[in-house]
Every structure is written in structure tokens, then in C-alpha cells.
Amino acid sequence: MGQPTTVAVTGAEGFIGSHLVHTLVASGHRVRAMVQYNSFSSYGWLELLPPPVLDHVEVVLGDVRDAASVNDLVAGAETVYHLAALIAIPYSYRAPHSYVETNVTGTLNVLEAVRRREIPRLVHTSTSETYGTARTVPISEDHPIHAQSPYAASKAGADRLAESYHASFGTPVVTLRPFNTYGPRQSMRAVIPTVIGQLAAGERTVTLGDLRPTRDFTYVADTAAAFVAVGTAPHESVAGRTFNAGTGGEISVGDLVALIGKVMDTEVEVREDPDRVRPAASEVMRLVCDASHLRVTTGWAPAHSLEEGLAATAEFFRDPANLARYKTTLYNV
Ligand SMILES: NC(=O)c1ccc[n+]([C@@H]2O[C@H](COP(=O)([O-])OP(=O)(O)OC[C@H]3O[C@@H](n4cnc5c(N)ncnc54)[C@H](O)[C@@H]3O)[C@@H](O)[C@H]2O)c1
Numbered sequence: 001m002g003q004p005t006t007v008a009v010t011g012a013e014g015f016i017g018s019h020l021v022h023t024l025v026a027s028g029h030r031v032r033a034m035v036q037y038n039s040f041s042s043y044g045w046l047e048l049l050p051p052p053v054l055d056h057v058e059v060v061l062g063d064v065r066d067a068a069s070v071n072d073l074v075a076g077a078e079t080v081y082h083l084a085a086l087i088a089i090p091y092s093y094r095a096p097h098s099y100v101e102t103n104v105t106g107t108l109n110v111l112e113a114v115r116r117r118e119i120p121r122l123v124h125t126s127t128s129e130t131y132g133t134a135r136t137v138p139i140s141e142d143h144p145i146h147a148q149s150p151y152a153a154s155k156a157g158a159d160r161l162a163e164s165y166h167a168s169f170g171t172p173v174v175t176l177r178p179f180n181t182y183g184p185r186q187s188m189r190a191v192i193p194t195v196i197g198q199l200a201a202g203e204r205t206v207t208l209g210d211l212r213p214t215r216d217f218t219y220v221a222d223t224a225a226a227f228v229a230v231g232t233a234p235h236e237s238v239a240g241r242t243f244n245a246g247t248g249g250e251i252s253v254g255d256l257v258a259l260i261g262k263v264m265d266t267e268v269e270v271r272e273d274p275d276r277v278r279p280a281a282s283e284v285m286r287l288v289c290d291a292s293h294l295r296v297t298t299g300w301a302p303a304h305s306l307e308e309g310l311a312a313t314a315e316f317f318r319d320p321a322n323l324a325r326y327k328t329t330l331y332n333v
Pocket residue numbers: 010011012013014015016017034035036037044062063064065082083084085086087102106125126127128155177178179180181182187
């Protein structure tokens with residue numbers, strides 16, 4: 001094997017980021033991992049990675065809103081994976097300005113750093129939320145963009161900047177657009193950990209918002225593999241392009257809760273909490289992925305069924321040490 005290459009990851013301490021760091025190290029890379037500066041010296045979910053993995057990780061405290069810290073992060077990297085973002089939709093109703101600063105200006109800083117330092121590949125992270133409620137299914141990359149929340153708008157803005165840097169400067173950026181991702185270490189702002197976390201804590205009645213929306217859920221190891229697939233594919237096949245990542249399956253929140261009950265062998269009742277229901281025009285009612293572009297270009301395919309992924313997620317939340325990291329009785333925005 002040749003010399004390991006150094007790759008840089010923003011949002012490395014987050015849910016998907018921490019899995020991506022693990023996957024990158026397992027495939028022979030050294031990782032320079034940006035962890036958002038905090039006064040607790042917390043490395044977030046990276047702290048749960050095994051020490052032999054962390055031996056190949058250099059943690060750099062920083063902030064994507066700060067151009068200087070991004071510029072240092074990317075120096076000498078073969079590939080930059082940009083995942084840092086504010087991601088909660090309900091919090092984006094309350095603090096939209098911070099979403100623009102982190103998701104739009106933060107992405108601009110990453111694009112500028114990659115451009116100036118002539119980094120050979122940037123993987124920018126979009127989201128299926130930018131499509132809004134599906135007009136046609138499954139959703140291909142040609143589906144119109146319709147931002148129904150400040151979060152989605154900030155991600156769509158970041159995507160446009162990425163596109164423009166490729167068009168204007170030839171910046172070698174590829175955009176990955178994951179559909180809903182779930183798995184161990186996800187925060188309880190998302191529906192699957194909300195349900196599994198409450199059940200693992202011994203609740204039999206789970207509190208949720210609207211049960212009707214449908215989603216296409218991808219297990220986090222498969223999403224991490226999609227990042228690596230676009231990060232390592234030949235330049236000509238991915239540069240300047242956008243790739244959806246999702247399974248093509250569709251399930252409503254209501255049916256998902258029943259399936260989780262089955263996987264965890266637990267009776268579940270649902271209490272609908274009006275505080276968790278989003279404004280009607282802001283709720284994305286239907287998302288189903290067409291990932292054929294990614295599959296044909298890179299050979300990526302999801303390796304986990306929903307049942308398998310839910311079982312692995314339940315196992316994580318049933319470990320009392322993991323559960324203790326969550327506030328299962330709160331509505332986590
Ligand atoms: N989870 C999903 O279902 C999903 C689906 C589609 C796209 N995405 C995208 O994937 C990426 C990762 O999401 P996640 O689910 O792991 O969320 P997450 O909240 O766990 O991770 C985001 C990370 O970004 C970091 N961050 C926030 N502000 C920062 C700043 N100013 N400077 C540096 N770091 C900062 C946070 O500390 C966090 O670790 C995001 O870009 C998100 O939009 C997520």
C-alpha cells in the first residue's frame with residue numbers, strides 16, 4: 001500500500017461525520033477532522049471511535065464561519081469532505097440567521113479555501129430537503145428545488161455557491177445529496193432516534209409530530225460509503241455534478257413507528273404533540289430517492305435493509321452508557 005493520503009472533514013464530530021471519519025480511516029486515509037471549537041474540549045461523537053482509529057485522526061478545533069480556520073484545515077488535503085452545518089429544521093425557524101452564517105457563509109469559506117489551495121476534490125453535502133415535497137417520484141437530481149424551511153433554503157444556497165464555483169473557477173466540487181440518514185449516534189432531533197430512544201428508556205407511549213410524511217431512510221454506514229464513493233471516483237465522472245444518495249424505499253412516519261416496535265419487540269403507542277407539528281406549507285410530505293445516477297457512476301448501492309439498520313440503531317440506544325448521553329424526555333429541537 002502507498003503512503004496514506006490526508007483528507008479533511010468538517011462536521012467530523014457529528015453523527016454522519018463521525019461515521020465517515022471511521023470509514024475513511026478504515027480505507028487507509030489519515031483524517032484531519034474539524035471539530036467546532038467549544039470550551040469543554042469536547043470532540044463530540046469522535047470520542048466514541050476506537051483508539052486505533054483515532055491514531056489516524058488529527059483533531060483541529062475550528063469554525064467554518066471563520067475563513068482562517070478553514071484555510072488551515074484544508075492545507076495539503078487530497079480531498080475535503082464538507083459536512084459541517086446546522087441541520088435542525090425547527091431550530092431554523094427560531095435562528096435563521098445562524099443557518100445562513102454556518103451553512104451559506106461556512107460553505108463559501110470552504111469553497112474559497114479549496115480554490116485558493118488548489119485542493120483536487122471537494123465533496124459538498126446537500127440534503128433531500130432542498131427538493132421539498134416530491135412533485136414526481138422517485139426524485140432524481142433534475143427534480144425542481146423548493147425550499148420549505150430556512151434550513152432547506154440555506155442548504156440550497158450553499159449548493160448554488162458550489163455549482164457557481166465549479167462554473168466560474170473550475171473548482172473540483174461534487175455535491176452529495178443524502179436523503180434521510182439514521183443510525184447509532186444520531187441526535188434525538190430526528191424521528192428514528194426519537195422513537196428508539198424513548199422506547200429504550202422504557203417509555204411505551206412515544207411523542208411525535210405529524211405521522212403522515214413519508215421518507216426514504218438510509219443507514220449511516222451506507223451514507224458514509226456514498227461520501228467515499230464520490231470522494232474517490234475519477235474527476236471527469238463527478239466534478240461539478242450532484243448525486244442523490246438514498247435507497248428508493250418509502251415509509252410513512254406512522255408505519256415506521258410500528259416497524260420499530262416490531263424490531264424492538266415492544267408495544268408502542270403514539271401521542272401526537274401539536275408543538276412538534278410543523279407549519280403545513282413547511283412540512284415536506286414525501287421524499288423518495290432515485291439514486292441511479294450515483295449507482296451507475298460509482299457502483300454505490302445501500303448494503304443495509306431498513307430492518308437491519310433499525311436493529312443496529314436499537315442496539316446502540318439500548319446500551320445504558322449511550323442512552324445516558326441523550327435527553328429522552330425532552331423535545332430536542
Ligand atoms: N442526518 C440526515 O438525515 C441528513 C440528511 C441529508 C443531509 N444531511 C447533511 O449531512 C451533514 C451532517 O449532518 P448530521 O446529521 O451528521 O448532523 P450533525 O448535527 O450531527 O453534524 C453537523 C456537525 O457540524 C458541526 N458544526 C455546526 N456548526 C459548525 C460551525 N460553525 N463550524 C464547524 N462545525 C460546525 C456540528 O458541531 C456537528 O458536529 C449536514 O451537512 C447535513 O445538512 C444530513
